[in-house]
Amino acid sequence: MPEPTEPSAGGVPPAGTSPEAPEAQRPGLLDAVIDLLQTVRDWVRQELGDAVHDKVAVPLQRVGTAIGSALAAGCLAVVGFVFIAIALLLLLARLLTWPGALGLIGAVYLIGAGIFLAIKSRSMVR
Numbered sequence: 316m317p318e319p320t321e322p323s324a325g326g327v328p329p330a331g332t333s334p335e336a337p338e339a340q341r342p343g344l345l346d347a348v349i350d351l352l353q354t355v356r357d358w359v360r361q362e363l364g365d366a367v368h369d370k371v372a373v374p375l376q377r378v379g380t381a382i383g384s385a386l387a388a389g390c391l392a393v394v395g396f397v398f399i400a401i402a403l404l405l406l407l408a409r410l411l412t413w414p415g416a417l418g419l420i421g422a423v424y425l426i427g428a429g430i431f432l433a434i435k436s437r438s439m440v441r
Contacts, residue, residue: 400420407416 404416404420407419410416411419
């Protein structure tokens with residue numbers, strides 16, 4: 316049996332249907348405020364996302380690239396330095412004995428480390 320869709324004779328709508336009141340058809344003040352707050356929240360998230368990307372993410376990417384490049388250059392310099400040291404060791408071993416060549420190269424490294432340490436300690440004090 317089909318359900319009636321029109322109100323009964325007493326003016327009461329049938330069960331399961333909602334009365335069509337003017338308040339239900341248009342959004343209330345609370346709904347408008349909630350919509351406004353959600354719009355403001357979305358705008359703030361978008362602006363903060365752009366600001367964080369521009370002020371934090373991009374500089375961090377640049378710093379990461381610079382650090383990676385410096386590490387790669389440092390590794391290449393160390394490998395080159397090792398080859399030069401081996402060549403110098405072989406040359407000095409011909410002129411001096413092996414212990415003399417190793418001692419001379421070790422002394423040069425220690426003197427270089429001492430000079431570097433002195434320069435760095437002075438700059439840290441300032």
